[in-house]
Amino acid sequence: MHPFLEKVKRDGESFFVHHTKIEELLPMHSHNKHQLSYVEGGVAFLNTRNKSYFFPARHFIWIPAGREHNVTSRTSVKMIRNIFFPKWVIPQDHKLQERGGIFPVTNLLMEMIYHTAEWRGDISKKDGAEFEFLIAMKNIVLNVAENPLPIVLPTTENEILQPILRYIHLNIDQDLYLDKIAEEFGQTPRTLSRLFQRNMETSFLQYVKLTRIIKSMEMLLQTELSITEIAYSCGYNSISAFSYAFHQLIHRSPNEFRKQNV
Incomplete structure (x- = not known):
């Protein structure tokens, strides 16, 4: 076991605070605590066995205890701020016990995360004020975990689909059409459609739509390209079609999303 994971697991009753880039270096793994991660200065993805969660600036990710995962980044990241919550602090009937997600970081929660910047390692009841502070943070997390960012990209280990996804x-x-891609990879459109539904529980068209929107979100946050340039770079033939698809998934316009997160 990685030495870092041993430290996280050694006291199941305590919080554990760890601010670093080390998460990028870890393979798929799990631990006995819930994990809150906030990425500072970059765009990252949480990967599980069958899904990839995009989380941009001003959002945190919640990873339930026991969930296999790793975190990767496509851009340089200044810091990943990790706070591990013991299972007992989350109410047994709360959805965060079992369900992960990407959630917006309120100004208060961001200030609380930064308040822990110099903390390291286990924090238990004997630590007094620091422990009570993290209990208060837990209550804030429970309050904000009502509106997850609705972007989850299915993944698969299916050997036929992997090169198609790439x-x-x-x-x-x-332009990405089912029949043309099926022909390119020696499949019939019907077979390829079934492969998507069976292995990824989504359609080919929905997968392409999600991929376009996630790529556009990355570009909105990481470039200074105009909305029109981003729309064409992500395969849309008009800015109106892009804006409609973006709003349908993110419930904000591309311009609003950029302003709120940059």
């Missing part, structure tokens, strides 16, 4: 990501600026 092709989609590499050609997201192009």
